Amino acid sequence: MTKRTVHIALVGNPNSGKTSLFNALTGLNQRTGNFPGVTVDKKTGSTPLSATLVGNVIDLPGTYSLYPKRLDEWVSYRVLLNQDKDIRADVFVVVVDASNLKRNLLFCSQIMDLKKPVVVALTMADIAKRKGIEIDLPQLERELGVPVVSINPRKEKGIALLKKAIELTASNQYKIPVRDFIENKELAPAPIEDLRAVLPDASDYSAIHFLINHEEFELDSRLQATIENIEEKHAFNHTKTQAAEILQRYNRIRQIMQSSVVEPDPNEQKRFTAKMDDVLLHRTWGYLILLAVLFLLFQSVFYLAQYPMTWIEEGFSYASIWLNNVLPAGWFSDLVVNGIMAGLSGIMVFVPQIMILFGLITVLEDTGYMARISFLTDRLMRSVGLNGKSVMPLISGFACAVPAIMSARNIENRKERLLTILITPLMSCSARLPVYTILIALVIPNKYYLGFLSLQALVMMGLYLLGVVMAMLVSYIAKWFIHIKEKSFFILELPTYRPPRAKTIAQTMLNKARIFVTDAGKIIMVISLILWALSSFGPPKRMAAIEKTYEQQLALNPTAKDSLQIHLNTAKLENSYAGILGKSMEPVIKPLGYDWRIGIALVTSFAAREVFVGTMATLFSVSDDDKGTLLREKMATAKKQNGEPLFTLATGVSLMIFYLFAMQCMSTLAIVKRETRSWKWPVIQFVYMTGIAYLMSLLAYWLLK
Template identity: 65%
Template sequence: MQAPINIALVGNPNSGKSSLFNALTGLNQKVSNFPGVTVDKKTGIAHISPSLKANVIDLPGTYSLYPKSADEYVTYEVLINPANADKPDIILIIADASNLKRNLLFCSQIIDLKVPVIIALTMMDLARKKGVEIDLAGLERELGVPVVAINPRRNKGMAELKKNIELVVKEKHAPARDFIDSNVLAPDAIREIKTYFPSRSDYAALHVAVNSEELPFLNDGQKQGIKQALQEHHFNKTKVQAEEIMQRYARIKHIMKASVVETDPLQKQLRSEKIDDLLLHRFWGYAILLVVMFLLFQSIFWLASYPMDWIEGGFGALSGWLSQVLPDNKISDLFINGIIAGLGGIAVFVPQIMILFGLITVLEDTGYMSRISFLTDRLMRQVGLNGKSVMPLISGVACAVPAIMATRTIENRKERLITIMVTPLMSCSARLPIYTVMIALVIPDNRVLGILSLQGLVMMGLYLLGFFMAIFIAAIMKMLVKMKEKSYFIMELPVYRAPRWKNVGTTMVEKAKIFITDAGKVIMVISVILWFLASYGPSSKMDPVHEKYEKLIVEHPDQSEELNKAFQSEKLANSYAGILGHAIEPAIRPLGFDWKIGIALITSFAAREVFVGTMATLYSVGETPEDNDATLRQKMSAATWPDGRPVYDLATGLSLMLFYAFAMQCMSTLAIVKRETKSWKLPAVQFVYMTALAYICSFIAYILFK
């Protein structure tokens, strides 16, 4: 078998590139970053034939070879730089057959780079519905490169595509002719640039001339020489670009006339357009959006309640059984109250994580997620953002880290900065376990209007609160950030399609795995550390407690059960964890929090999910073996202040949920903000304003409801 080849997938956004990538690579995929930039790098292994294997690189989508945003520059650099580590042996261009004229501009630019090219036409069925018939053989003759019709979602045309890839690899043929003669645009400049930057085509040299100052792979000597050459030959890049595009569209017009037949010039209104008349309506569009969000959060509670109860009850029964069969020693205590309690805190929320991501994937697959961006663009502009900011905000419901990375598609620096600063206010999946526990504790499971779950409504309210707080803070930052730069929101809406249920199922499983492995590792480590801190303390504090209760149990053997509970509670209060919690209790007491919640607030900085694991460990360590079969919610519900009042009443529950809704308790998010902004100042500002906001809102809620 020969060495694997590099295949680069390129194309316009929404052209079907991701579907083809998934079809070629299956589950042999990984996501990393391109060297030096925080832009997703999706790569995978594809078996083209028994003797040919390929590294498939899914490059960020772009409309032309003239980049405007960070992710488009990544695509550009891979295609233009001959020394790039991901330099493709074949470029596979994915083109939307239903919008062929627009897609051919990018195709023509790639062809002129003189790299072996194959064009894969997607959405042929949609083109036919529009009354468009494409002569594939004629199109292939006109372009001078192989053209294959595919439908990767249904695995159609994939065998033919692989045969063409194998044939191109054997023959190693670059496109036989230029799409346009690039040399006539600036012959003198191109000739001299090739002395500084040897390139495989005149068009690549022309791009070096246009973007030489921004290209990171040119050294200072090359940049200086190219700059001098361009000045000598009076190179006008704006004029050259304009002439190039005009020539390309003139040739595209000829190709469309020769190879494409439009049987219906008026193009009958498609089903997607009819649906958009309703879903993008000025009034009904927003009403439907609210209904969709409402159903999303109702489903999270309704569908997940049964498996969550089973998992929670199962771990409670397991802990109770183990406490009876294992010997009463420190190792058993660590296993039951450290490891098992931590595992229970992880596993119980897997159903909700899976349901949330499954429903989000359905929205993305059907094409509705893009409509949400379009609908909210007007609102976004009023607070200093635009429709492109909506996708990072929506992504923030899953996790703020990739959401902040997604802001690279926002060209306007001010809008990108504001989006980064407010995205962590969106309630991410890490907050979901905290919301779930607190809502179950303090919100009754009542029905509104006989059918709507009050707990589901509260959950939806918390997510909406995060969104509207993000909008409010963005409006303030719009006035504070002094940058004047116009922006435009242009977005192509994908057609509506049935969700790919296999993709939905795969996403649910993968996200559950990520939660269990990534968050689970942190939760388990902190659970074990907390068990130690909660089980041991300074001898000066612990010894008197032991002596006190040993004496009391001898004196009052009939009260041994009550005394044992009091002993466990007082031992926990004098442990290292208890000392730490009591030290910060004065600062958080005005919010209705006790010292145990204080410990959870500290450990949550590693990851918000750790809150539940922390509480599971603290309440397990603080209980007697007889109570080990109780669930975490039951233990927290029974927790009281010294005067007998319940710790988790409505006021404390709402205060705690608001604190976690707004506080920046995620080290990973702060790290990615620093990486994206290349400054520690902005993450520091973000941490301070979000913590202050969380404290003030929690304090107000506690005062109002206590």
């Protein structure tokens, strides 16, 4: 039997339970992408409605009314006004928070007056009940003239009844109310009449929105001019019409609530959420609790992710060894092991951090604390061109910039979101730790002050703080150069506290991991293969001469095969295209105290910063079994061509600062390209971060030299 498909749009205020309903309806049958032309989350999924009907569900961005201010609100607005050619909905499920009925019914009534097929999904009835709010559902349904279904998507209650209501609405058994919620035509009778003569399918209320926002719609020039003439002819006043409409709607909503809702005394004692906010939003304790929560978040990501990351690395290591033994020696096996396997390892090793980070962020969102974090930090963030919603991506950047940049999608304002993306890589991610650790152990004395303050620990903490300070400074400067004319509205509703839902957390973790692997992973693989080729091949004459020298030395001393093989690999790397690049870079990096070997490490660690340690091990001819103290000893005794030590205090600090500020991470550039839909911003990011890294490293080297 062929099933008919009905297109369902979920709409509603932010924090009304819309996402929970989407998850309850679609389960794992979800797809995540972007709305055409904009980087705003587009979540779609399917749900069975009956034996003959299947629902294609789209979760539209949350909005408070049909007067959009932010980019995501415009997305929903265009769908509701039939101005999105890619999205057409047969039924609109308006999610209404029963505990905030008055405010939610404003948006609901506007959608009804657009003459859309509407089903009201009443959520959070349990919270309303705890607040002492009692709703007469049959009476509310009679007053609105559309089906009203009480649901609890977190416990999957009422979902079957909601599906039945959607089915009946889609088959026109529930009719669109003939009478408007308010007398829309009385708001501007003459302009509405003239507009409807041009667009006869428009409702009176749709006509008002065409008069207000027709410039933002994709209409032909002739129609645009006609509507503009109607406005001028009748001196149509946008602001006055909007104000009168909102006033009338709230008057009508007040009447409906008097007949349908019993509310408690407003002076009743504060409930649990209010009491919690007294502590968590306290002027002093609130910030201390916030710091503790963020510290636990960062530590949890770092410590929990290290185990699965180690397992993934070991798994790929064993697989590489096995492939080396199975495949015949040659360029193909080298491509598979050091190109493809290394690239896959570089992708998969990020997955635990992404899943754990987004899982913990979902816990904070589900409980309602995420909104409090944004509220507490808004003042500081706004002073440098950001807003309170920027703090979580920045904090997440201490674990890994890739998922942190992905989480910046929660920032509605395009300028603030772009600024957040541009500065997030300045946070010291966990990939920098191996570089910091080996260089600090190499050049910073193991001294203690006051018997417990470690100089090495203070240097490590200083690197993290320096990254934060530089990020704030860059944002403050960049805000004057990014000319995106979009007002910043930090409208934030503080939701009630709720226990997190395991199913939602699991779905978020799986979806974010899948997006990273399938989207950013493609770009990472391509760049990994390019880096492998640069490191594995060089000018044929040079490589042939190296091979000939190796064979001659091996013939003279067959017992030294292992050590000669290490020297052969080092010589090949030095004369590979990557090695030649390192040599060509030497005049540029020499003022920083670096030589060609560090130059090669700067190139190879672009794949991942921690590759610096492995590159150093290869360059200084240390076997894989001797990566501990012996590597530091070799680096400590390494000399420049003029006989001076390579790693001095000045060189070590300079190199740490370079890795702190430089964009040495191809996966970050890949995800920035994906999120901004342009190579322009990754290029700008690479240039400004490399410039800061060079100048600050130069300054550090010459001050300490």
